[in-house]
Amino acid sequence: xxxxxxxxxxxLPNQELAGAASVITQGLGDARYLRxxxxxxxxxxxxTPSGAGSLAFGNSAVAAGDSVExxxxxxxxxxxxxxTLYGGHIGSVAIGNAAQAGEADGEGGGVAIGNHAYCRSTxxxxxxxxxxxxxxxxxxxxxxxxxGGQSTALGLWATANAYQSRAIGTYVTAHGFNxxxxxxxxxxxxxxDPLNRVETNNCFVIANGATGAPSNAFTIKWNGDxxxxxxxxxxxxxxxxxxxxxxxxxxxxxRDEDAQSSLCELLAKVGxxxxxxxxxxxxxxxxxxx
Numbered sequence: 001x002x003x004x005x006x007x008x009x010x011x012l013p014n015q016e017l018a019g020a021a022s023v024i025t026q027g028l029g030d031a032r033y034l035r036x037x038x039x040x041x042x043x044x045x046x047x048t049p050s051g052a053g054s055l056a057f058g059n060s061a062v063a064a065g066d067s068v069e070x071x072x073x074x075x076x077x078x079x080x081x082x083x084t085l086y087g088g089h090i091g092s093v094a095i096g097n098a099a100q101a102g103e104a105d106g107e108g109g110g111v112a113i114g115n116h117a118y119c120r121s122t123x124x125x126x127x128x129x130x131x132x133x134x135x136x137x138x139x140x141x142x143x144x145x146x147x148g149g150q151s152t153a154l155g156l157w158a159t160a161n162a163y164q165s166r167a168i169g170t171y172v173t174a175h176g177f178n179x180x181x182x183x184x185x186x187x188x189x190x191x192x193d194p195l196n197r198v199e200t201n202n203c204f205v206i207a208n209g210a211t212g213a214p215s216n217a218f219t220i221k222w223n224g225d226x227x228x229x230x231x232x233x234x235x236x237x238x239x240x241x242x243x244x245x246x247x248x249x250x251x252x253x254x255r256d257e258d259a260q261s262s263l264c265e266l267l268a269k270v271g272x273x274x275x276x277x278x279x280x281x282x283x284x285x286x287x288x289x290x
Contacts, residue, residue: 071108075099075115081108090122101125148174148194162194169207176201185209187216199223 071080071091080094081102090109092101099117102108110119110132119125123132123139123146130139137146137153137160144153151160151167151174158167165174171185176192179202186207193201199222208217208229219227 071102073099080112092119094119096128162192165194171209171211172207176203179203179205181205181207183207183209183217185211185214187214197222 071082072093072095073080074095075097077098078094078096079100079102080092081104082091092108093111093113094101094117095113096115096117099112099114101110101112101119103120107121109122110124112119112125112130112132114126114128114130116128117125117130119132121135123135123137125132125138125144125146126140127142127144129143130141131143131145131147132139133145133147134149134151136150137148138151139146139153139158139160141153141155141158143157144155145157145159146153148160148162148165151162151165153160153166153174154168155172156170158169158171159173160167162174162177162179164178165176166180167174168180168182169184172181172183173186173188174181175189175194177195177197179192181202181204183206186205186209189202192198201222202219203222204218204220205216206218207215209215215229216227217229
């Protein structure tokens with residue numbers, strides 16, 4: 001049911017209000033707890049709503065709306081501002097102590113949730129100290145940073161620095177245009193172009209580093225070149241259409257009790273090739289794969 005406190009339009013028992021829509025608690029100053037300004041509501045000391053339909057909850061919270069879309073700020077020092085650029089009006093949401101969605105220059109329309117989360121424009125920042133620094137960027141995770149347009153950073157200290165790049169994991173960084181990096185602590189890519197496709201830049205990286213020791217397990221570049229750091233186990237046939245080169249050890253695991261069967265089969269097929277085939281082995285050794 002409803003709760004009714006008897007009084008006049010501007011007074012409650014033993015308390016004087018600034019307006020009919022104000023509510024305060026015993027011991028607080030005038031209109032400090034909850035007040036209405038037009039279609040806006042503010043809760044908390046110094047909370048400031050402006051425009052139309054905005055909500056500010058928390059000490060020094062600021063919610064700046066406009067006549068089209070409202071903004072919501074919830075938390076001490078939270079700031080949410082409506083986007084007024086690009087011919088549109090998009091409300092913002094900031095939830096968490098010192099969370100900020102939008103800037104005073106008209107950038108806004110994003111979502112920032114988490115203590116000190118920051119979203120500049122039409123993006124999403126979820127997690128403590130997460131940062132969405134540019135339009136349509138998404139940062140999810142503690143201290144995740146999405147710095148490239150339409151980029152995505154997911155994970156602890158994941159960083160997407162390039163346009164349309166993706167960094168997924170822990171301490172991973174996407175350096176080049178449209179690059180995808182997953183795993184843990186990848187190697188840096190000096191000179192990577194953050195805005196344009198470059199054939200020799202990384203396209204896809206699986207990182208297997210550790211704290212203080214970056215490493216890539218698998219890398220594919222835009223030209224199709226791939227680098228794998230580690231053993232490869234193949235259970236089916238391998239076909240090389242433009243030749244094969246082995247610069248180090250080749251290990252051949254026998255398929256049966258005859259330890260020479262796999263090696264003999266390889267040499268026989270090389271000898272029977274219809275076209276010239278050059279195969280250079282620095283060393284061939286016959287032993288089971290580890």
